[in-house]
Amino acid sequence: MSSNLYEGSVPVSVLKDTVVYRHTIAVLVDNEAGVLARVVGLFSGRGYNIESLTVSEVDPEAQLSRINLVTSGTRQIVEQIKAQLGRLVPVHTVKDLTDEGPSVGRDLALVKVSGVGEDRVEALRIGDIFRCNVVDSAPDSFVFEVVGSSEKVDAFIALMKPLGLIEVSRTGVAAIARGAAGLVANTVAPSAKVKKVAKKPSPKRKSAVKKAPTSSKRKR
Amino acid sequence: MSRDSLDGRQMKGAAIILKALEEQGVEVVFGYPGGAVLPIYDEIFKQNKIRHILVRHEQGAVHAAEGYARSTGKVGVVLVTSGPGATNAVTGLTDALMDSIPVVCLTGQVPTHLIGNDAFQEADTVGITRPCTKHNYLVKDPNNLAKVIHEAFHVARSGRPGPVVVDLPKDVVMADGTYSTAPRGVYREKHKTYRPAFKPDPASIEAAVDLMVKAERPLLYTGGGVINAGPEASKTLTELVNETGFPITSTLMGLGSYAASGPNWLGMVGMHGTYEANLAMHDCDVMINIGARFDDRVTGNLEHFSPGSKKIHVDVDQSSINKSVIVDVPVIGDAGEALKAILKAWKARKERPKPKALKAWWAEIKRWKAVDCLNYTQAGKVIKPQYAIERLFELTKHKKTFISTEVGQHQMWAAQFYRFDQPNRWLTSGGLGTMGYGLPAAIGAQLGNPDGLVIDIAGEASILMNIQELSTAVQYRLPVKVFIINNQYMGMVRQWQELLHGGRYSESYSDSLPDFVKLAEAYGLAGLRVTDPAKVDDTIKEMMAIDGPVIVDVAVDQKENCFPMIPSGAAHNQMILGPEDEPEKAISGAGLALV
Numbered sequence: 001m002s003s004n005l006y007e008g009s010v011p012v013s014v015l016k017d018t019v020v021y022r023h024t025i026a027v028l029v030d031n032e033a034g035v036l037a038r039v040v041g042l043f044s045g046r047g048y049n050i051e052s053l054t055v056s057e058v059d060p061e062a063q064l065s066r067i068n069l070v071t072s073g074t075r076q077i078v079e080q081i082k083a084q085l086g087r088l089v090p091v092h093t094v095k096d097l098t099d100e101g102p103s104v105g106r107d108l109a110l111v112k113v114s115g116v117g118e119d120r121v122e123a124l125r126i127g128d129i130f131r132c133n134v135v136d137s138a139p140d141s142f143v144f145e146v147v148g149s150s151e152k153v154d155a156f157i158a159l160m161k162p163l164g165l166i167e168v169s170r171t172g173v174a175a176i177a178r179g180a181a182g183l184v185a186n187t188v189a190p191s192a193k194v195k196k197v198a199k200k201p202s203p204k205r206k207s208a209v210k211k212a213p214t215s216s217k218r219k220r
Numbered sequence: 221m222s223r224d225s226l227d228g229r230q231m232k233g234a235a236i237i238l239k240a241l242e243e244q245g246v247e248v249v250f251g252y253p254g255g256a257v258l259p260i261y262d263e264i265f266k267q268n269k270i271r272h273i274l275v276r277h278e279q280g281a282v283h284a285a286e287g288y289a290r291s292t293g294k295v296g297v298v299l300v301t302s303g304p305g306a307t308n309a310v311t312g313l314t315d316a317l318m319d320s321i322p323v324v325c326l327t328g329q330v331p332t333h334l335i336g337n338d339a340f341q342e343a344d345t346v347g348i349t350r351p352c353t354k355h356n357y358l359v360k361d362p363n364n365l366a367k368v369i370h371e372a373f374h375v376a377r378s379g380r381p382g383p384v385v386v387d388l389p390k391d392v393v394m395a396d397g398t399y400s401t402a403p404r405g406v407y408r409e410k411h412k413t414y415r416p417a418f419k420p421d422p423a424s425i426e427a428a429v430d431l432m433v434k435a436e437r438p439l440l441y442t443g444g445g446v447i448n449a450g451p452e453a454s455k456t457l458t459e460l461v462n463e464t465g466f467p468i469t470s471t472l473m474g475l476g477s478y479a480a481s482g483p484n485w486l487g488m489v490g491m492h493g494t495y496e497a498n499l500a501m502h503d504c505d506v507m508i509n510i511g512a513r514f515d516d517r518v519t520g521n522l523e524h525f526s527p528g529s530k531k532i533h534v535d536v537d538q539s540s541i542n543k544s545v546i547v548d549v550p551v552i553g554d555a556g557e558a559l560k561a562i563l564k565a566w567k568a569r570k571e572r573p574k575p576k577a578l579k580a581w582w583a584e585i586k587r588w589k590a591v592d593c594l595n596y597t598q599a600g601k602v603i604k605p606q607y608a609i610e611r612l613f614e615l616t617k618h619k620k621t622f623i624s625t626e627v628g629q630h631q632m633w634a635a636q637f638y639r640f641d642q643p644n645r646w647l648t649s650g651g652l653g654t655m656g657y658g659l660p661a662a663i664g665a666q667l668g669n670p671d672g673l674v675i676d677i678a679g680e681a682s683i684l685m686n687i688q689e690l691s692t693a694v695q696y697r698l699p700v701k702v703f704i705i706n707n708q709y710m711g712m713v714r715q716w717q718e719l720l721h722g723g724r725y726s727e728s729y730s731d732s733l734p735d736f737v738k739l740a741e742a743y744g745l746a747g748l749r750v751t752d753p754a755k756v757d758d759t760i761k762e763m764m765a766i767d768g769p770v771i772v773d774v775a776v777d778q779k780e781n782c783f784p785m786i787p788s789g790a791a792h793n794q795m796i797l798g799p800e801d802e803p804e805k806a807i808s809g810a811g812l813a814l815v
Contacts, residue, residue, distance in 0.1 A: 009549070037347070076546065079542055084539045087538065089375060091413060
């Protein structure tokens with residue numbers, strides 16, 4: 001099939017892949033009223049999945065905000081999501097961080113753990129291993145600040161569960177591409193040329209996998 | 221006043237709005253006044269450049285603007301008040317979004333300090349219309365009014381056209397602000413974020429032509445995108461068809477871009493498309509989709525959709541590409557630009573499809589054509605709906621005729637039996653399927669084409685959904701003709717109940733219908749009725765002779781069904797040709813759940 005393709009289009013074989021992958025997508029938007037509603041409304045209206053979403057102004061002078069969202073879907077769905085985002089009027093740039101080269105993502109969580117005695121000491125010890133900051137300390141509780149990949153944060157929370165986990169507050173993923181190139185306003189990203197398909201965890205390509213196979217991260 | 225002296229001038233918000241509309245070339249506004257827009261109406265009163273057409277319901281205003289836009293190629297403009305004015309417009313906006321019709325809708329809003337207070341006639345218009353517009357704006361500063369209105373027109377008409385709402389709080393409209401003129405030059409390159417596609421990537425054109433020159437069973441499948449690209453695109457399309465000799469079919473929205481009288485025309489594709497068009501879709505080896513979106517009414521069951529073909533898809537909207545059907549060669553750009561580029565690349569090539577293969581393909585198509593799938597028999601004392609529309613076509617085809625429709629059986633018969641030779645003559649609600657579209661759309665088309673013969677082919681159920689617009693037609697002396705195919709049923713509902721629900725006609729009988737002739741008279745227009753097949757021609761001629769709006773009530777066969785039909789859930793090669801085909805067997809359990 002690929003003989004019919006021209007540079008820049010996604011090969012049919014890739015689009016027909018029924019495996020569900022998780023993608024982190026960065027969207028640069030005008031910081032104007034309602035822009036988040038447009039993005040979120042697009043996802044709910046078309047039945048796309050949002051696993052995590054962060055939004056904040058990143059350039060006050062140019063009034064630009066950046067939305068980082070983590071979604072999952074087949075390649076066809078993810079291409080569709082990017083195209084739909086791209087046609088929203090206040091959207092400058094859409095970048096698939098999972099697809100377009102290496103990137104780093106960080107999630108921050110505040111984790112409240114209550115306990116005394118051995119559990120309390122154990123929580124503090126694990127917090128140390130995870131390089132957590134203790135941002136609040138009371139005689140019978142701690143609030144840990146843990147930063148890392150979503151998987152790392154997941155793991156820390158799981159370890160806190162038997163030690164008196166009370167409450168979790170998470171930011172969602174903030175992600176950025178590695179290297180010198182930046183996410184620039186005023187460019188409409190064409191459907192990216194596929195250099196390599198997102199990490200393929202299993203060879204079974206025909207079976208429709210309902211959930212992203214990369215981890216057992218819970219949905220929020 | 222020159223452009224330059226206008227730029228930077230201080231004026232009232234309402235005056236800015238009118239000036240901006242004028243600068244955008246607006247001639248007609250369809251609207252309905254109310255408290256929040258009174259200052260704008262006051263400004264309308266003081267000028268005579270822009271004509272305001274008072275509709276009788278805001279839904280009618282949007283459909284009229286759609287009819288105006290579709291028949292003229294210009295942007296349709298709507299002005300409604302806050303709250304109920306805006307919510308009544310929502311159906312029309314959704315309709316325009318689904319069918320990619322350029323509309324700018326100005327809505328009144330309560331003063332900014334009352335927004336969020338549940339004020340009288342307040343609605344969250346921007347929130348409500350966000351999913352049913354291409355884009356929308358709430359203007360909070362009178363100095364931004366002109367800029368936003370210019371931008372709204374640009375967004376509505378460029379790229380894939382669509383409806384744009386501009387919400388106008390009353391205090392903003394009443395305050396003084398600075399006017400700014402529209403940006404000069406190619407606006408599409410100036411907007412900071414919105415840069416719709418226009419010229420396609422040459423590499424994609426070459427890839428498309430690579431497939432075309434090797435095709436053995438090619439098929440052009442065109443849609444509303446060709447109409448939206450302007451009449452020039454339709455000419456290029458015709459040239460491409462003549463140059464290649466390929467057969468061509470079209471979606472409901474694309475009818476008229478290639479002449480139905482043309483030698484390569486296969487008829488409409490899709491659920492009620494022709495046998496030859498659907499089988500050609502199924503069996504082709506290269507499908508060239510230009511400005512269509514693989515709608516479910518066209519594809520039928522996706523699993524069995526044209527299984528052996530390589531597909532080229534030209535669309536100005538990247539999100540249409542690979543949405544439901546994965547294609548081999550996407551071409552992102554304006555349909556007219558793409559057609560020009562394809563034609564040029566085709567002419568530059570030496571290679572051509574094998575004549576032998578093309579000949580065999582045409583021979584097969586001719587065999588399918590010989591089935592004569594639109595065949596019906598007009599016999600006895602009852603008018604067949606197909607006959608009424610076929611006669612209407614024969615008697616009006618030499619005029620500059622515009623046909624609008626409502627939604628249902630009559631719409632499909634109109635698409636099958638009224639044969640369009642030109643673009644922009646066919647106005648129908650394709651995507652949303654809005655009953656009540658036809659009459660206001662006809663009004664809009666008549667305003668845009670005062671010399672045209674505008675006919676709304678209607679059903680007796682649909683027409684009642686916006687019947688109040690007869691008043692509008694009478695007020696502005698718009699000679700629209702309403703041709704009601706009256707079978708006393710919501711015919712398409714009845715047909716599905718017959719085919720899928722054991723003939724249990726739940727609530728689909730049009731009980732207590734008005735006497736349409738008396739209704740016409742009550743509104744102050746002429747009313748005609750015909751029940752005898754022998755009198756159909758005379759009645760149509762009488763209708764055309766009346767210099768004013770007319771209702772023609774055509775009493776037709778109540779039990780006639782619309783065939784051919786691809787049952788829901790079936791493939792293109794599983795068409796039902798008529799009642800003798802035992803359709804109930806063809807419809808699967810899964811198909812029953814589909815719309």
